[in-house]
Amino acid sequence: MSEYGNGHPGPGFAPTGDYSPFDPTRPTVAQQPPAPRFSPPPGSPPVVQPQVPPQQPFPPQVATPPPQVGPPVVMPQPYAPYPMVPVYPVMPVYSIPLQPEHPRAGAVLVLGILGLFVFWPLGPVAWIMGRNALKECNAGQYRSTGPLSVGHAFGTISTILVSIGLAFLLIYFIGAIILVSSFI
Numbered sequence: 001m002s003e004y005g006n007g008h009p010g011p012g013f014a015p016t017g018d019y020s021p022f023d024p025t026r027p028t029v030a031q032q033p034p035a036p037r038f039s040p041p042p043g044s045p046p047v048v049q050p051q052v053p054p055q056q057p058f059p060p061q062v063a064t065p066p067p068q069v070g071p072p073v074v075m076p077q078p079y080a081p082y083p084m085v086p087v088y089p090v091m092p093v094y095s096i097p098l099q100p101e102h103p104r105a106g107a108v109l110v111l112g113i114l115g116l117f118v119f120w121p122l123g124p125v126a127w128i129m130g131r132n133a134l135k136e137c138n139a140g141q142y143r144s145t146g147p148l149s150v151g152h153a154f155g156t157i158s159t160i161l162v163s164i165g166l167a168f169l170l171i172y173f174i175g176a177i178i179l180v181s182s183f184i
Contacts, residue, residue, distance in 0.1 A: 102133045105148035112154030123158025
């Protein structure tokens with residue numbers, strides 16, 4: 001036991017156990033004087049730091065319940081349930097039944113992406129498949145969805161780009177043939 005009677009070594013020692021930061025019996029560490037921020041110029045008298053007396057810990061406090069004033073408090077009972085509200089019949093919702101998505105929509109989208117970015121002969125295939133699928137959707141058999149429309153658009157763009165590329169290639173070969181035949 002220490003001189004404080006609570007197992008703490010006293011002021012100036014760091015706590016060794018688990019203490020709450022708000023525990024009044026928690027030991028305190030004596031404050032050290034601050035270090036000088038600058039060194040004194042040569043030839044000046046040395047700086048003397050004032051001595052700070054060590055802090056005394058707070059006396060232990062005992063928690064006492066507050067005195068009860070007046071009659072005892074009665075906790076209210078839970079609220080009674082709300083009165084039943086009459087339930088009105090739900091109006092029927094008249095809607096058109098949702099048609100299924102076209103089964104080739106995913107294939108058209110994949111072929112359109114591959115035809116536009118990877119392998120150009122797949123573009124016209126996506127365009128033709130997408131056109132036929134959109135005709136079936138317009139006839140009312142299926143519903144037209146985003147993947148089908150995007151795949152058809154990618155197939156169309158790929159087909160247009162392929163057509164332009166083949167036209168330039170045809171012009172190049174015709175020009176080469178004309179140029180070569182003029183030298184013969």
